[in-house]
């Protein structure tokens with residue numbers, strides 16, 4: 150039997166027409182008509198004002214921080230419960246990440262922890278230069294509360310929507326709620342360009358400046374003239390071609406991801422009804438007014454070590470993963486400050502999520518019978534764990 154993967158690229162066949170066109174016209178460069186078309190398609194889909202394609206989501210975050218003037222000595226707030234790529238660009242700028250705890254409903258940035266961190270920063274006379282919000286695993290964060298705090302303290306918000314393309318907050322696409330948003334088209338994301346990203350904003354000057362910096366900051370002159378430090382962050386026309394085709398199936402992929410999530414929830418509910426000792430399973434809460442693309446189906450389980458579950462699945466040909474290990478617990482960020490939601494508890498919410506969480510196979514190619522096998526394998530492990538408790 151073939152291994153059941155966590156998440157892999159899912160081509161539709163529609164990509165090839167765009168790629169063929171790129172080859173036919175010899176647009177095998179980091180510029181070209183499909184880069185423009187891809188930006189247009191993402192703008193149309195999300196409702197973003199302007200967009201600049203990049204060669205990664207990380208590059209887009211870095212450019213966003215440049216647009217906001219983040220520099221040496223600054224601090225930037227960022228959730229702890231996220232992928233390192235959310236925070237690394239803060240340090241590229243010589244600034245420092247301050248990590249904010251999660252709330253336990255959506256697992257995203259806790260508005261309570263954020264408020265404490267802002268109050269503390271104000272008292273110390275150094276407010277952050279920006280707040281990065283992440284919509285983890287596709288579930289939108291509590292944006293009303295977060296945006297209200299950002300407004301009170303007049304701090305710009307960068308939305309790291311790398312995992313949440315197509316997710317909605319009160320009917321609005323994630324990525325366009327904050328001042329600047331970013332998407333990722335890395336190979337494991339809901340759609341992919343094999344590697345790529347995008348910066349979106351209602352501010353045209355920012356997206357134009359981001360484009361300029363992504364092209365090595367070449368000034369308009371009849372020779373190479375540079376007044377700023379630039380980057381080689383452009384998306385290739387071939388990668389953009391893949392993206393154009395992928396945009397045509399984005400909605401389909403979201404439907405498939407949501408169906409995968411529903412099948413897990415229904416599958417495990419049957420075991421909960423049948424076995425009294427079945428450990429309780431909880432999910433990211435799709436709180437009122439939100440719509441998640443359910444990029445990855447994730448669970449919280451009580452009384453089971455996720456590493457043991459991972460090993461059991463591995464032995465059965467199933468790829469599962471632990472959740473993001475909080476950044477404030479990473480050796481590289483051990484000097485950084487962290488604000489817990491509740492300062493009086495020993496285990497922060499972010500750590501709790503990590504220590505009790507698991508990421509189930511969520512590839513859109515997974516068949517219902519393959520998923521049934523995953524549910525059975527997970528459930529068998531949990532029943533045994535429940536018996537030994």
Ligand SMILES: *Cc1c(COP(=O)(O)O)cnc(C)c1O
Nearest residue numbers: 205206207232234235311333335
């Ligand atoms: C994938 C991801 C990124 C980085 O995107 P790349 O395109 O891989 O550089 C940033 N933030 C989060 C939350 C991600 O999951």
